[in-house]
Amino acid sequence: MKRATIGDVAAVAGVSVATVSRVLNGGAVKEATAAKVWAAVDRLDYSPNALTKSIFAGRSSTIGVVIDDLTSPFYLGLMRGIDEVADANDSLVMFASTFRHAGSGAAQIRTMNEQRVRGLIVTTVEATDDRTRRMAAGGTPCVVVARSVQDPPPRLHSVALDNRAAGRLMAEHLISCGRRSVGVITSGGRPSQHGRTEGLRQGLAEAGLELPGDAVTSVDDNEQVSAAVGALLEHRTSVDAIVCLTGRRTVAVHSALTSRGLAIPDDIGFLTMDDFAWAPALGVTVIGQPSHRMGQKAAELIVENPGEAVQLTFEPELIARTSCGESG
Amino acid sequence: MKRATIGDVAAVAGVSVATVSRVLNGGAVKEATAAKVWAAVDRLDYSPNALTKSIFAGRSSTIGVVIDDLTSPFYLGLMRGIDEVADANDSLVMFASTFRHAGSGAAQIRTMNEQRVRGLIVTTVEATDDRTRRMAAGGTPCVVVARSVQDPPPRLHSVALDNRAAGRLMAEHLISCGRRSVGVITSGGRPSQHGRTEGLRQGLAEAGLELPGDAVTSVDDNEQVSAAVGALLEHRTSVDAIVCLTGRRTVAVHSALTSRGLAIPDDIGFLTMDDFAWAPALGVTVIGQPSHRMGQKAAELIVENPGEAVQLTFEPELIARTSCGESG
């Protein structure tokens, strides 16, 4: 029942533990000795203890990821990207989500630090900044996703979308589809959403269109969406397009529209963030983020561990379908 | 740059390492001493090494999860459930996916074993059976998801849907909607799909309806779906409903239908596995699995670590919407 240790293997093989260690990790050993060791390994079903190993390395080979909502298509793509390069580098991914806790993930980050993860990828809010900074200072490369860091210390990187560009892309497309008055749904106070709003506002302004403050509504969860959309539509009857600034709310906003009997795009235009599996079928036009590549890059930053802070910005992409009407 | 160790803390606080260990883990220490220690911890930004700790416990406090496709709504729900109870038990989730590799996850399971995970949850195919059995034999509780294990050794549990019941539920609903000839899309050779097919066949048979072998088509990926659906429809012109036996293919099958100009449910009925966010909006009737509860249960089996093997079966639930037409 008790697990075999390297000592047991050594005993069975009739060699020293040092020798066993060497054949396991590819040191110089005589063919014949190695064979004896492997036989013992087999017989005892020996599995080296990676935990003990990492004591010497000072850290584990695991990449930590703290995400606040796996449900969103963006994070799913991100995870796949991360997992992919982790796998290619014989790393595992240690995952913790925070969507239940208001605490914003400080606890998770602490735990990851205690686990001596090789690096950390975080998507949670600024409250965690301090912890992340200290981890980076302690030598663990950290990557912050979907948010840039002001004045980053050496090992604190970031991977983010050019949110203003995303906003502008939205404005351009809406305008080219003849929309004149947009209503916006944002979610919580994430900085990325500010960028998008600003980009949108600017893009609209360049075409002489306004985005008044009361055309922007923030919702905290899916339950609020229907009421928020309703209020927006009633308050501003001129609105001819609804823009959803976060992929997390796409379903809810879309349902809010259709369940009011509004036809998309005839009665109202609809534009949202993040491509998703059903979008082609539904004809929903989106601004796509390269979430998969972003995940890969984040993980690569961990693996390559550059000395300076690197801030990567990715370009959004308009994936035009039919939900805003005919373009041009 | 070098991390502080418990020894450093002891030195700064002017006490022994044992004392530091005690205040960190809640032993009996004098108020004043504890204060000194905490001060030192603070000053050095000390973070205890969880890896070293688990040497003594013999295993880490991490729950390992090997999943083959995070993209599927079922696995997402499962993950949430797992993460939830892991979190409640101060565990982290170590995640590895296998969807790139043909290798079916043997490597991932080995790594998890080396990481001395507290328990393992696997969703990959039978090829991994041996490894899982050995892990269980070695004392690590393992839970196999969506598949039952024949003749399970002590610590090898399973959490699965009653697939025959799911099939029967499908049959019942289709019949009550007046469908007489169904076409089936399955994916790969997963045993769960056999159960569903059998249940469906039985349920149909009880109503005097047949499910001939050529009405069942298996596809390996989304690219094959359109052709497969086309072939099925052309070969069996009587088909008035398409059943998709895996949530993983829902989008592709649905698109295959609509892109052929078929209206759901008027031209053809559509029924699939696993509820998903857009299903209400699309009116897609599904057989739901309690994926979230299944994840929770799987994680609880790890945490509670019962001596015998336990096999949990969950009941599927029909979530009737409009895609099969009017029922009754």
Added chain:
DNA sequence: CTGAAAGCGCTAACAA
């Protein structure tokens, strides 16, 4: 090429 011995950072008796 191989073994003995000294740790890695921490916990757990056992004394004091």
Added chain:
DNA sequence: TTGTTAGCGCTTTCAG
């Protein structure tokens, strides 16, 4: 209440 002393399972000098 505290400190001393063994280890945990492994890697890594340093001799042989």
